[in-house]
Amino acid sequence: MGDFFKKVHRIVAMIPPGAVMTYGQIAAIVGNPRASRAVGYALRAVPDGGELPWHRVVNSKGEISTRRTMQGDDDRFLQRVLLESEGVLFMESGRIDLRKYQVHF
């Protein structure tokens, strides 16, 4: 695993419950504002059942995005449940209000 992944994981680990960060935001924090896509790639490598709060990362529109596989749907459902269990409220559009839940380091 590359250094970039480790940095990303380190940042994600700091997101407090009930809050979220975007892929692009994390990319900027670790040094490359344009590596948002690679951030998603890094999260894909996160083991399930770990302590890393991967569910607290959403896209720039406040939507949940996951891998495009069979598991994708399950992941999305799980992510939403986990966020809601932390108090994050989803709008009718299926998005969350970033102005309310996004944390800025």
Next chain:
DNA sequence: ACCATGACTGCAA
């Protein structure tokens, strides 16, 4: 070193 692969993003129709 080269190439394909996406849990991204912003912009244009």
Next chain:
DNA sequence: ATTGCAGCCATGG
């Protein structure tokens, strides 16, 4: 609101 698409980038083969 949707769709399409061209940039962008760290990995892995």
